[in-house]
Amino acid sequence: MFVSPIREPLIQGHKTYAQMSDDIIGPVEAKPTKTWMLAVTCTALLAITGFVMIGLTITYGIGLWGLNKTIGWAWDITNFVWWIGIGHAGTLISAILLIFRQKWRTGVNRSAEAMTIFAVMCAGLFPLIHMGRIWLAFFIFPYPNTRGPVWSNFNSPLLWDVFAISTYFTVSLLFWYVGLIPDLATVRDRAKTAFRKKIYNVFSFGWTGTAKQWQRFESLSLVLAGLSTPLVLSVHTIVSFDFATSVIPGWHTTIFPPYFVAGAIFSGFAMVLTLMLVVRKIFHLEDYITLSHIESMNKIIILTGSIVGVAYITELFTAWYSQNQYEQYAFINRSMGPYAWSYWGMMTCNVISPQLFWFRKLRRSVVFTFFMSIVINIGMWFERFVIIVTSLHRDYIVSSWSYYTPTYVEVFIYLGTIGFFMTLFLIFAKVAPVIALAEVKSILKSAGDQYIGEHAAHAHHTEDAGHGHYETLIKPQ
Amino acid sequence: MSSTTKFDFTSTHKRNFIILFVIGMMAVLTGVFTGQADAQKTWANLLVNAVFFTGLSALAVFFLAAHQIAFAGWHALVKRVPEAMTSFLWIGAICILVVTGGTIGNYNNLYHWSDTFLIKEKVTMAELEAYEKEHAHGHEMEGDHESGEHHGEEHSMLSNGTVVLASAGSEGGESGMIDNPYYDEILDGKSAYLNDAFFMTRTIIYLVLWVFIGYQLRRFSIKEEETGEKMWFQKTRTWAAVFLVVWAVSSSMMAWDWVMSLDPHWYSTLFGWYNFISLWVASLSVVILLIIYLKRNGYMPQTNENHLHDLGKYIFGFSVFWTYLWFSQFMLIWYGNIPEETAWFLERKREYNFLFGANLAVNFLVPFLVLMRRDAKRNFTVLTVVASLLIVFHWVDFYLMIIPSTVHGAAPIGYFEIGMALAFAGVFLYSTFRALSKVSLVPQHNPFIQESIEHHI
Numbered sequence: 001m002f003v004s005p006i007r008e009p010l011i012q013g014h015k016t017y018a019q020m021s022d023d024i025i026g027p028v029e030a031k032p033t034k035t036w037m038l039a040v041t042c043t044a045l046l047a048i049t050g051f052v053m054i055g056l057t058i059t060y061g062i063g064l065w066g067l068n069k070t071i072g073w074a075w076d077i078t079n080f081v082w083w084i085g086i087g088h089a090g091t092l093i094s095a096i097l098l099i100f101r102q103k104w105r106t107g108v109n110r111s112a113e114a115m116t117i118f119a120v121m122c123a124g125l126f127p128l129i130h131m132g133r134i135w136l137a138f139f140i141f142p143y144p145n146t147r148g149p150v151w152s153n154f155n156s157p158l159l160w161d162v163f164a165i166s167t168y169f170t171v172s173l174l175f176w177y178v179g180l181i182p183d184l185a186t187v188r189d190r191a192k193t194a195f196r197k198k199i200y201n202v203f204s205f206g207w208t209g210t211a212k213q214w215q216r217f218e219s220l221s222l223v224l225a226g227l228s229t230p231l232v233l234s235v236h237t238i239v240s241f242d243f244a245t246s247v248i249p250g251w252h253t254t255i256f257p258p259y260f261v262a263g264a265i266f267s268g269f270a271m272v273l274t275l276m277l278v279v280r281k282i283f284h285l286e287d288y289i290t291l292s293h294i295e296s297m298n299k300i301i302i303l304t305g306s307i308v309g310v311a312y313i314t315e316l317f318t319a320w321y322s323q324n325q326y327e328q329y330a331f332i333n334r335s336m337g338p339y340a341w342s343y344w345g346m347m348t349c350n351v352i353s354p355q356l357f358w359f360r361k362l363r364r365s366v367v368f369t370f371f372m373s374i375v376i377n378i379g380m381w382f383e384r385f386v387i388i389v390t391s392l393h394r395d396y397i398v399s400s401w402s403y404y405t406p407t408y409v410e411v412f413i414y415l416g417t418i419g420f421f422m423t424l425f426l427i428f429a430k431v432a433p434v435i436a437l438a439e440v441k442s443i444l445k446s447a448g449d450q451y452i453g454e455h456a457a458h459a460h461h462t463e464d465a466g467h468g469h470y471e472t473l474i475k476p477q
Numbered sequence: 478m479s480s481t482t483k484f485d486f487t488s489t490h491k492r493n494f495i496i497l498f499v500i501g502m503m504a505v506l507t508g509v510f511t512g513q514a515d516a517q518k519t520w521a522n523l524l525v526n527a528v529f530f531t532g533l534s535a536l537a538v539f540f541l542a543a544h545q546i547a548f549a550g551w552h553a554l555v556k557r558v559p560e561a562m563t564s565f566l567w568i569g570a571i572c573i574l575v576v577t578g579g580t581i582g583n584y585n586n587l588y589h590w591s592d593t594f595l596i597k598e599k600v601t602m603a604e605l606e607a608y609e610k611e612h613a614h615g616h617e618m619e620g621d622h623e624s625g626e627h628h629g630e631e632h633s634m635l636s637n638g639t640v641v642l643a644s645a646g647s648e649g650g651e652s653g654m655i656d657n658p659y660y661d662e663i664l665d666g667k668s669a670y671l672n673d674a675f676f677m678t679r680t681i682i683y684l685v686l687w688v689f690i691g692y693q694l695r696r697f698s699i700k701e702e703e704t705g706e707k708m709w710f711q712k713t714r715t716w717a718a719v720f721l722v723v724w725a726v727s728s729s730m731m732a733w734d735w736v737m738s739l740d741p742h743w744y745s746t747l748f749g750w751y752n753f754i755s756l757w758v759a760s761l762s763v764v765i766l767l768i769i770y771l772k773r774n775g776y777m778p779q780t781n782e783n784h785l786h787d788l789g790k791y792i793f794g795f796s797v798f799w800t801y802l803w804f805s806q807f808m809l810i811w812y813g814n815i816p817e818e819t820a821w822f823l824e825r826k827r828e829y830n831f832l833f834g835a836n837l838a839v840n841f842l843v844p845f846l847v848l849m850r851r852d853a854k855r856n857f858t859v860l861t862v863v864a865s866l867l868i869v870f871h872w873v874d875f876y877l878m879i880i881p882s883t884v885h886g887a888a889p890i891g892y893f894e895i896g897m898a899l900a901f902a903g904v905f906l907y908s909t910f911r912a913l914s915k916v917s918l919v920p921q922h923n924p925f926i927q928e929s930i931e932h933h934i
Contacts, residue, residue, distance in 0.1 A: 002927045004550055006710075099790070100547075233801060245812040252813050255746035257805040310725055311746075318746045321733075323666035324817070 001446055009449035009456075010104050012287040017441055020288075024437045025187055027283045032430060035282070043422035050416005053409045054129055062132050064409045070402040071392045075410045076130045078384040079417065081239055082267070083123035084165070085260075085380060087172070088232060089268025090116025094175055095228035103447055106439040107293045110183075111279065111429075112272045113176035118424040119271070120169045122417040127161070129413070157241035164238040168231050175224045181207050182217070182438040233257075236264040243387065249330035250391035253318070259311035266304035266350070267380035269297055273373035275425060277366060279434050288435055291364045298363040301376065305354030308383075312351060330391060338403055339390040342382050349379020484776055486914035491907065498903030504896020514893045520585035521883035522894055524576045526901040528735055529759070529875045531569030531684075532752075533905070536760035537562035538691040539724055542717035545694075550928035551787055554780045557918050558767045560698055562760070563691040564912035565905045570684040572901075573735070577680050581673045587883050589664075590741040591673055596665040599654040608659070663742055671738055679734055683727040690720045695912075698920060705922040728753045736875075739882035743821045747806045752878075754799045758840070759871035761791050762864035767909070769857050777918050782855040783932050789854030792867060796844035803837060825877055828887040832877055839870040872898060 015023070057064055067074055090113040097105040128137050140162050142152045152159050185207035188200035207213060240260035243251035273294070280289045319331040334343045353375050357363045394401045428434075449455050508514035514522070537559035544552040579585040586592070594600070594608050664671070693716050701709035729749025737748050765788050771777050810818045825833050843866050853859045873890075880888050888894075920926060 001933075002931045004925050004928050006924045007548070007550075099794075230797075233798075237801070237805065241809075244809050247813050247815060252809070252815070253746045254748075254806045254809045255750070256809070258747070258750060258802065306722075306725055310729065314729060314746050314749065318744050321667060321670065322744045323663045 003446050003452045005452075007447075007452060008290075008292040009451075009453040010107065010290060010292060010447035011440065011444055012290055012449050014450040014455075015287065015444065015448060017444070020441055020444070021186060021190070021437065023285070023287070024433045024435050024440070025183075025190055027429070028187055028431065028433060029190065029192075036426065036430065040423060040426050043419045043426060046419025047416055047423050048419075050413050050419060053412040053416060054125070056409060057129055057413070058134055062130065064407060066405050066407045066410060068402050068404070070395055070400045071389060071404040073130075073392065074389050074404050075385075075406050075414060076126045077242075078381065078388050079414050080123050080126035081384040081388075082381050083119045083126075083417065083421075084239055085236065085264035085267045085384075086271045086377075087116040087119035087123065087168075087268065088236060088261070088264035089272045090114070090176070091168075091172060091228045091232045092265050092268065093272070094179075095225045096232055098225050099229065102296070103443045104293045104296045106436055106443055107289045108272055108276055108297070108435075109439070110176075110179065110432075110436040111276055111425075111434050112268075113172065113179065114428045114432075115271060115275060115421075115425065116172045116268075117169070117176060118421045118428075120165065120172065121424070122421050124165065124169070125417065127158075157238060157245050160238045161242060164235045168235045171224060171227050171231055175221075175228055178217070178220055178224060179436055179439070180432055181205060182209065183433045183436065185209065186437060187433065232265075233261050236260045243391075248391055249319075249324075249326040250334065250387065253315055255311050255314055259308065262304045262307035262311070263350075263380060263383060266301065266308055266354075267377060269300050269304065270373040270376035270380070273297055273301075273369055274377065277370045277373070279429060283429075283434065285435065288440060291366075294366065294369055295360075295363045298357045298369060298372075301354050301372070302357045305350060305376070309351035312347065333394055334386060334390045337390065337394070339386065339393070342386050343390065346379055346382035346386050349375050350383060353379070482776075482917045482919050484771065484910070484913040484918055486910050490910055494903045494907040494910070496903075497906070498900050501896045501898070501900025501903060504892045505900060508891075508893030508896065513891070517586060518884050518888060518893075520576060520579060520587055521880055522897045523572065524587060524735070524883070525872075525876050525879045525894075526897055527569060527572035527576050528879070529756070529872050530565065530901045530905050531573055532756035532875075533760045533763055534562050534564075534566040534569050535687050535691070535724075536756050537764070538566070538687060538694060538720060539757070540760065540764065541694050542690075542720040542724070545713055545717040546721060548925075550925040551784060551932045553920055553923045553925040553929035554777070554932075555764065555768055555784055555788070555929075556698070556920060556923070557913065557916065558764050558771075559760075560695050561909045561912035562763065562767075563695055565908040566691045567688045568904060568908060570688055573680065573684060577677065577735070581677055588671075588676075588738060588741075590667065590671040590738060591676075594657070595659055595661045596668050597657050598660050598665070600657040601653050602655060605655065605657065667741065671741060676734060676738075679730060683731050686723050686727065687720075690716055690723065694720070699916050701922050702916055702920055707924070710924055736878050739879060740821060742817065745806055745810065745818070745821075747802060751799075751802045751806055754795060754802055755871050755874050758792055758795045758799055759868050761788060761795065762867040762871075764788060765792065765860055765864040766868070767913075769861055771913075771918070772857070779919065779930050782857075783934050784929070785857065785860060786851070786854045786934055789848055789860055792864065793844050793848040793854065796840060796867065800837070800841040800845075803841075824881050828881060829877055832873055832890075836870060836874050836877055839866055840874065843867070 011020075013019075065074075065076070090109075093105045093109045093112045097109075128134055131137055140152055140159065142154070142159075145151075152162075181204050184200050184204035188197055188204055191197040191200060237257040237260065240256035244253060244256040246252055276289055277294075280286060316331055316335075319327045322328070334340070353372060356368075356372070362368050389404055393404060445451055450457050505514075505519075509519060540559040541556060541563075543549075544556070576585075576587065580588040580591045583591075589595075594604075597604075600608075669675075694713055697709040697713045697716070700706070701713075732749040732752035736752060737744065765785065768777065768780060768785065768788070772780060807822065810822060844863055847859060847863050848854055876890065876894070923929075
């Protein structure tokens with residue numbers, strides 16, 4: 001297949017297939033480093049603290065939180081939406097970018113998918129513990145029961161959430177695991193000890209890589225990609241319905257579904273960047289996660305950040321345009337009320353800062369990208385906080401107006417989920433290849449730097465008069 | 478390359494498009510002279526077609542800009558077609574300016590908010606009398622407006638103007654100023670945005686930017702073809718990025734201004750994106766039809782079912798996305814059940830129930846069910862049928878957004894409406910085919926051309 005001379009290579013360093021296996025499987029085979037042990041200890045401690053706080057909440061009830069009769073939803077649901085949003089990048093990269101034939105996705109899809117699963121696990125915790133009586137959580141499932149005609153309320157978007165998120169989790173898990181099978185088999189084939197061979201053999205379902213297996217693998221991947229594509233939209237759409245189906249000013253607005261989806265992808269990409277930039281550095285994967293990958297992801301950050309920005313402005317404009325005093329007040333209060341700090345925090349982090357990526361230098365700066373990925377994650381947390389808490393805290397009766405501050409229990413539950421997420425990710429990075437080896441190998445011939453780009457082996461003799469100028473267009477670094 | 482790389486715009490083509498235009502115009506004139514279509518209806522239909530056909534052309538600029546920015550190699554072979562579609566943009570822009578200018582110049586009454594009498598809280602008796610006298614002539618039209626659902630009780634008694642005058646007059650007293658019974662507080666509140674001067678300024682800004690950037694992208698592409706220099710590719714990239722930024726803002730605002738403000742009390746935050754995607758699906762369908770036409774006539778031999786498969790995937794995917802936006806907007810308004818919001822849908826359900834259902838059914842089910850299979854997207858006949866239906870029914874989508882807000886009471890689509898659309902189609906096709914004949918159909922110096930030629934999926 002012909003590759004245009006203006007495309008940048010996605011695999012650097014004139015890799016052979018064997019080298020690629022060494023580079024990517026190597027970290028899985030090496031003994032855990034001290035840094036890794038230290039990191040896991042810290043994150044696990046944080047996670048344990050969070051679980052202790054969850055234990056307290058379950059024992060004593062959600063009275064331990066800062067909620068009150070006006071603000072019945074706050075950090076819990078904010079964290080829930082934040083984590084669900086982060087989970088979106090995985091499916092976007094594996095399904096939508098697959099459909100759009102973006103080859104660079106192979107460098108990051110494995111980690112993004114793993115991240116999705118861990119993020120959804122963290123998200124799922126919050127509605128459960130918010131129930132107060134978690135032992136009755138099974139009531140959310142509609143099943144023939146002995147409670148008389150008491151069924152779950154099918155008109156409630158909260159119930160739709162149950163189906164949307166459980167479907168999403170199942171499909172994402174399958175997608176991720178199916179992709180892992182050939183790579184786990186590679187780990188097995190390289191294993192030195194019989195025990196290790198046995199373990200990885202079980203987890204790779206005895207994969208041998210026959211043509212028939214690959215054919216089935218391809219069909220299954222395609223079906224799962226097809227199922228995942230609408231899921232990228234549906235999950236956060238239904239999360240947005242939790243708010244938009246109400247008649248609360250600030251919540252009831254028709255732009256919510258696509259705007260939540262764009263915001264979710266925005267925050268998901270930020271989290272992928274946060275994790276991948278660290279992984280890239282620690283595991284020395286600079287040849288596989290190149291500046292070109294980072295630039296592509298930053299372009300998606302500009303795109304989704306701008307969509308979110310247009311949505312913020314649309315909401316603000318329409319609140320004024322509606323000439324509905326409640327709508328107008330909701331936005332005046334957001335931007336100038338007691339929670340104005342969170343609104344302006346959100347605006348700065350989500351609307352203004354991603355626009356800096358219009359500068360090519362910044363898009364390709366690893367340090368700046370890492371910094372921005374954190375800023376965006378903070379901004380997207382603020383967005384949910386703004387939507388949820390500021391819309392609630394001043395309701396229709398002035399005597400009920402209130403201000404919410406979290407208690408230490410809520411803070412540590414939130415930090416605990418971050419610890420839990422990081423712990424799972426660290427363990428994953430140790431036991432499985434963080435880059436989809438089989439998929440990266442599949443693009444070597446069309447994206448390796450020995451085949452395309454200025455260092456390509458044949459570049460000198462096939463170059464015609466016209467093509468030479470392109471190299472100035474793409475300015476490889 | 479062979480001589481077939483340039484499209485031959487023959488006199489037969491010209492004649493056919495002129496005939497299309499003439500037939501359309503005859504239907505329009507028949508409608509006007511037989512009284513089938515009054516002034517309001519004529520203007521309203523002009524707006525439907527002006528927005529729709531300008532949109533087809535503006536979205537062609539979007540097609541070029543988005544693919545340029547995304548380094549979409551496959552599209553190099555087909556890019557001449559959307560490029561040619563941009564040639565209609567300035568004509569569409571003039572049509573939009575005529576319609577919106579018509580409201581501002583009081584030649585028509587499409588944009589209700591443009592009536593400044595409605596935003597005066599106090600008026601003199603003489604002013605009120607003059608206003609009522611003036612509007613008594615066009616009573617049918619104005620009466621429909623005033624008894625519209627969004628004016629509520631206070632205005633329903635205005636159908637008998639004398640009653641209001643008598644009571645208002647007695648309160649007036651010596652000051653000479655009385656409460657304006659037609660005063661619309663909501664419109665007054667919006668008047669900082671919805672006023673003649675600002676509205677026209679915005680309209681001109683969007684149109685000038687689109688036409689200018691569309692022209693630039695086309696010009697760079699022709700320069701690239703003529704000179705083979707690579708700098709034009711880079712210039713295209715820069716202007717494509719500029720267009721995307723302009724489009725991000727203007728696509729929503731044009732929908733608020735030209736379409737949503739026809740019903741100035743109603744609002745929906747999703748409206749802009751909904752309009753954008755509706756036009757996008759229609760514009761992609763036009764691209765598909767044009768390519769298939771060219772191929773059937775022996776042009777573009779290198780463009781094959783792989784390229785059409787990709788375009789077919791687009792109309793499949795974006796039709797589902799359009800449905801998603803349709804559903805989100807409808808469901809949230811239905812579920813919230815706030816009268817100010819539901820009024821818009823109720824009006825359409827009551828008077829246009831069939832079209833309302835058909836719009837959703839055709840624009841969703843046809844591409845979804847028919848284009849699901851891979852071989853359907855690679856079959857030119859199937860694509861032709863689906864793309865044609867999508868163009869017609871996205872036009873219906875705009876008809877449903879515009880007509881119920883302007884022509885009150887049922888206005889089914891008849892020969893007049895079809896005629897107007899055909900006249901526009903005639904001009905659109907004439908302009909597009911003429912542009913196609915100007916430059917080689919294959920952009921031989923595009924850096925992605927070889928990728929596009931070898932494209933195989």
